[in-house]
Amino acid sequence: MNLVKSLALGSAAAFVALTGAQAADLPGAEPVEYVKVCDAYGAGFFYIPGSDTCLQIGGFARLDVSVGEVVKNNAGVKPNNNVGFRTRARLWFDARTDTEYGTVRTYIRAQFQRQSGALGLAAATDVGVGDDSIFDKAFVQFAGLTAGLTDSFWDFKPYPTFTNPFISDRTLSVLAYTADFGGGFSASIAVEDGTARRSATLAGLPGSVGSNYNEQKFPDIVGNVRVQQGWGEAQISGFAHNITNELGGRDTAWGYGGQVGVKVNLPSLAKGDFVYGTAAYSSGSLSYLGVGQTGDSVFGIAQTQNVDRGNRLSDFEVDGGGNIRKTEGYAFNLGLLHYWDPKWRSAFQGTYINVNVKAAGQDWAAYGLTTNLIWTPVKKLDIGGEVNYVKNTNTSDVYALRKKDEFIGRMRVQRDF
Template sequence: MKLVKSLLLGSAAGFAVVAGAQAADLPIRKAEPVAVDYVRVCSAYGSSFFYIPGTETCLRVGGRVRAEYRYVTPFDRSEDSIGFRARGRLNIDARTPTDYGTLRAYIRYEITRNTGVYNFPLAGTAANSPDVAQAFVQFGGLTAGRITSFFTNADIATQHFGTLRFDDAPDLPALAYTFAFGGGFSATVALEDNISRRNAGLPLGFLGAASGLPVGNVFPGFNFPFTQWVPAGDTAPDFVANIKYVGTWGNAQLSGAVHQIRDLGVPPTLTAAGAIVPNTGRLFNDAEYGWAISPSVQINLPFFAAGDYFWVVGTYAQGAPNYAGFAGGDNRVGNLSGDTFTATSLVADATINAFTGNLEKTDVWSIAANFTHFWAPTLRSSIFGSYANVQFGSGSSTILTTGPFAGLSVGFTDFNEIRIGGNTIWSPVAGLNLGLEVMYTRVDFDNRIPGFDLGALANAVRPAGTSDVNVWEGRLRVQRDF
């Protein structure tokens, strides 16, 4: 048996030697090198850019997470006084050098979860709001897509959490061209979305049916005509232009805009027999054009502390209050509800003269300012404020003289508004901001007439009592940018 095992082992060893010898005679084929394209840092457009492998396009992926908690003075038991907000932001910035300049594509997507005062006027509810905040292409001087309005001075550094009355970086669709003259000077002309700037202003007291369609006289027997402007279809974009300078000391900009106001009119109310009810409905007006102008300047103040600055923005608008900071939900003051704040919670582009039926443009002027001081590189404070004056067109309000509501002032109410606030923001590490802000708002109504509580109709009357409304609000913010 041992002899058999020895023969088998010997035979195997012999085969291995022969096979090894034959293999040694064969040519050796080396493995082909694996192509590795490492991600390269792109420094041409600032930090955090990298080259997309295999291209000359530089890409930056960033975003933000914001948690915010807010308190606002309530005016009755039905209103929320606190609110919670969580907001997530993702942005992608892609840039490619070309013979004609930089080709850029940018997307910013935001998702917001609001409750309480953030979801005004739907008290006790919560809402999600996914939003393509920005999406635009830039090629040389051309900009096309959804971007911050060119009426805004985008180089002004805003640190406030609340609302001040100036054009504070609204995003909207636009088509623009920027001319760069060198030496820090530039000029831009743009066609921007009219609907994004439209303030229709429909005081609820003048809405009859639940559908929101205007009907006959809200106050039966008083024959008070409608004063709300009902917008027709959009036929012309807003025209916006600016001249700008950016230097080592700061920046300055002069902006102007033209805004179309197109009236639909109101159909008359019909009786069951099809007859027109007297003093209801009106013909439409021809299109009018509002306008706005705004100078702004920011001055760096390094002699106080590194990073300190001051800015001021003034705006005058006729028929275009959106450009003065009265935009969308920012029309209202704090959490003032319709039954407390009346029609001034919606500052309309125009009103209808109740006696002539003509379109009357709303006049607004405002001034806003901010000073920011750095106590340390990681700790800064800002004080800020704004003043605004709003005057509605003639015939937009009247005082009832007969009946159970005699003495009530019905319609749009001229007013002045002042906002003053301050905040402190701590940034213990790069990209993290922890801030607390307090703001006070006061509204003074012109020629106020004491009124009564009319329940659902109270939206159409001026508030009773004193001639002012006061609101306190505070916010706590935790924000991480990356």
């Protein structure tokens, strides 16, 4: 019996060996190449088959529902929505290749959203109002160079709420160089698209003939110095913004501003906790304070920043002699993120802005207080609610808070991958 088993096993082994040898000789056989993990740049990267480039793919799907009787009406024509919906999807690709000059990085991010019946906008029956596909980011980084569409090098935005405070949060075309000094210290200088920061109006006011930008003669010049270490991060940034006017005579001027931002980690309270604060000043470009431009958004979905788009959001006015008179403003933000436990966290935030428009009766100020509670039942799934209290001194009947102050609520469900 043992002899029979030995002969059977030997015959099977010989057959497998022969079959394998014949298969190796078949014409056109290609080796199988499996996706391999790339651990050089952190979790989630893998090698693109047939290349030495590492790729990471990510994104999210999100629903926001906002509630609040934010404005009286829409120029007295239609009542405004008290409830708004927005669904957004984001998809991004991060490709990196190691070279003799350092890492070459290519990053692309796109957003797709539907915003229908938006909070604060006139009532509408078209459920497609607000459909949008956003070419959000696309840039290359190499040897300190950043070129493409990305965050402004002015921005410092570690805020932990759904709601944007009075802080710049924009993507725009830039060409920048960053010097890395080691130890977490760096400095950057950038030229950025100034047209993405423009806000003006043709309406004339007492003492002015309105404002309107002419051609872009020079790009915005933006610089920062920052440090990022285990304790947190800090940044000092500044900008110069060219203004060329075409109303009431031709004049040109430079806007400018500065910002200080600090974030301090608080692991002694709980893992992931931090406190942050910013202080910023702008002369000649309100977008650097987070208001004015169409892409700037404060206090939630759509127009809930509650400031009319007249001269109160204009970067400058022009006097009777054709001279540019720049709008000035400053903004402060303070926030805290706290983890009650690994699955529950809350944020607390205060934001304030004060704007001086160089036309009679157009100055305004506003502030907001925000808090939320977010539940993460499983990794990368957030379900949360947020409440904002907002108040401003805007007196316009066209675009103002119903009672000059208001509570705005928001619920969010988001799944990252």
